[in-house]
Amino acid sequence: MNWTIEAEPNTLRVLVSGYQSWSEAELRPLTALQAVPLMPWRHEQGHDPAFLPSGEAGRWRSHTLIALVRPDGGGWVGCAGDATRTFTHWEARMEDQSVQVSCTQEGPEVPVFWEATTDVITTVEALSARLGEHMRARTPPPLRVWCSWYSYYREVTLEAMLENARHARAKSLTFDVFQLDDGFQSDLGDWTLPSAHFGGHARDLPAALNDLGFAAGLWLAPFLVGPSSRLAAERPDWLLRDPHGRPLLAGHNWGGPYHALDTTHPEALEWLRELAATVREWGYTYLKLDFLYGAALPGVRHDPTVGRAQAYRMGLQALRDGAGEDAFLLGCGAPLASSIGLVDAMRTGPDVAPFWDDESRRVWLGDATGPSARNALHTALSRWYQHTWYQPDPDVVIARRELSLLSAAERHALAGMLDVIGGLRASSDPIAMLDEEGLALLRTALHLSVPDRPTTLTGSFGGAVTHFRRGRFNLLDQAQQGLAAHSYLSEPVPTAPGQR
Template identity: 75%
Template sequence: MNKWTVNEAPQDLRVLISGFQSWSEAELRPLTDVQAVPGQHWRVEQGHDPGFPPSGEAGVWRSHTVLALVRADGSGWVGSVGDATRTFAQWEARAGTEAVTVTCTLEGPDVPVTWEETGDVIATLEARAADLGVAMGARTPAPLRVWCSWYSYYRDVTLDAMLDNARLASEHGLDFDVFQLDDGFQTFLGDWEDPSAHFGGHARELPARLAELGFTAGLWLAPFLVQPQSRLFRDHPEWLLRGEDGQPLAFGNNWGGPYHALDTTHPGALDWIRELGRTVRGWGYTYLKIDFLYGATQPGVRHDPTVGRAEAYRMGLQAFRDGVGDDAFILACGAPLAQSIGLVDAMRTGPDVAPLWDEDSRRVWLGDATGPSARNALHTALSRWYQHAWYQPDPDVAICRRELSLLNATERDAIAGMLDVIGGLRASSDPISLLDEEGRALLRQCLTVSTPDRPVTLAASHGDAVTHFTRGTFNLTDRAEGGIPAHGYRSAQGKEQA
């Protein structure tokens, strides 16, 4: 364990943290605040690292890979690591009466660790993030503009719905590059070649038909997860990550209940993952969104006990990359962030957007801000602005429709502002038929690719996140602040919707 003492009054400092995976919270908070931890263990498993969960204590903040303490003048301290290929770097800042204790514990092989005082936390954090990206061979291709089926059709998506939306996008001249089929085309997790009863075809039929309309085909997979109802679970229980009792480890709570994960140290499982990549590439998919990847990192009993959790994850991800080929575009989601550098082209850097601003019952009462909502997506994605040096950031979809949505114009505009500030991928999921002229205009704005922006300060914020950028300022609170309405965004030119 690496340990330092910061001789500074804790009440005078802010802490900037980044959680374990895509959906885990990233925040900018007073150091003396309480870091929330979900009240239900399955939510810790699904949204955080159960091996190093949030503290749940006042003045104790846990972060992965990087950590920063910020003074009121923007100076402070930055912690970082030089490699994350096989190692989890687990940072903790613990406020005392008159000083702060900072530790960094490495789970995996030793890697270089730095803790440095700086006059400019923003610039130093950006520089260390860039160093890590270079060291791990970060892939940062040009951003793509993607239509995704999930946020409109969810698991009820059909082949006809995909094609209907692609035709309408073409007719309206909407500049999408990729039409991506999300969850719902398959029977069970693990049985990816078996079409669901409602899909109305097979996923392999889609790429050629989308190509006729001028679009690249994308496909969603959760390659490391296995549902207990699947043939894969029945035929190859020896490939599954196990608990201490020797039984397949069950965790999470989606798709009607818990699920299992492949043991990515097992040669048979790795061969299967590799072949899955080859199969979907053979169907014609060159854009793959692979989701719930954290499953490979769950604490458990592995086939090869000498392999740590970070390395096991990397082995599984490498197998999938080998299967789809080096020229395929991989967007990772629900994925350990730094451990994916060099193998994925893009990364979801926050929770799912949803057609509602906030979900208090989950965030406030259950202590879990990893769930879908516009507020959660902005809160975390904005606080990870520096990660564009690791991959193309994916802050998730714009919501431009007024129907089937609880978002108002101010909130829709804030999401559009997030996309502009973060840069990276541009995505939408609105049924094209529901967009009127105003909705299509907002969508065209959201599809305009931009370069990543940077904060102007970490010493002030409208909400518990990074909100002040050179191009504009966000207000994530429930009241007007700084002349910006609640849940709003004001560009540097003063434009805002109220």
């Protein structure tokens, strides 16, 4: 499918969304360069290796949805009509006096909607909502979650979880869920075997949290398998393979590479169902399912008739079946549109970190998918419309001053992101570490809000969607129109011409 737009390329902006949670979403001049990571392993871990960012100026690739914006706020919007078994890829390419837009699909052909509009913001919202409705999106009430990751990382212990839950209760903090993150397990794939340092077993935690008034949440990376794990040794036939028959390398983390499950293998699917059912029996009603992209990587599968999008969906369906319809599933590192209808919430940007920007990685290595406050804001804000697909999870606010390089303005910008995006509220600060200022910011961030919407796509402070009805973000390193660098101003701003 191809369209020609008769317009001067240098007058247009392009709104794109990357493939999975961490893949960059942007609002840029069409003439600008779309960066692609120089590190090949980031192609698998941060993008779709079968449809990477272009790495060229004036050529922009997007997944599921794309928009081109004129200076008056009108333009053109394209969006897929279904994503259950098909990946829809968009590309906009500038020419001398026009723009060529193409759409290709990997998987069975599905409807595609392409509309010229006088109001791009409204049309983006309408077409994305149509996709969510078609796929029977799950959008339950948002939850307020304390997560262990951004303070304890893999060194989390059973006692650290309980200590923070006790402090939260003593200070009347309105968390719904305390979620145990990575570090409790002995290896990727060996989820029921405890790590040496955890000081107990994951099954010991839910009852104690329930007694304190909190639901229990658990992190899993269910589609990943550690090369030294018991699972890899006992069931090598369950691993996704490369064209030479070797176990596929699915990324690089935890000090080395790792493998992915082949979710077309019937026994692997049953193992996923049993895993989800087991942790549910332990008492975990909230599951954060991370690094989900692994099931959709290009590779040789047990069933060669199943495409990547369908294979991913099969694995996610097995987890939903095992956990039950009433479990709350949060996707992360996940193909976004292909998760609609199976997850309750979705991470819509890279990880937050206790520093503003990893500039050398982002600028010199072309990789804005890594953890930083700036990357999380940049991408999550540019996916404001996805609240009709699931509850958005823009990640945590960092309210602490200790163990952090964030300024007060940057901390408040993260809180502003949670307010504007709506959806989940999350924190990871050691609660005993928070002073009165930090506690006040945390309490503010835990207030639930409805999603806001942009006032304009014709200008921004930082290559992303930054101007909303409830306020403006400045993601740049210099002040803009009286708004300090790296900050959020929560005063309403006038609506731009042509926007509602």
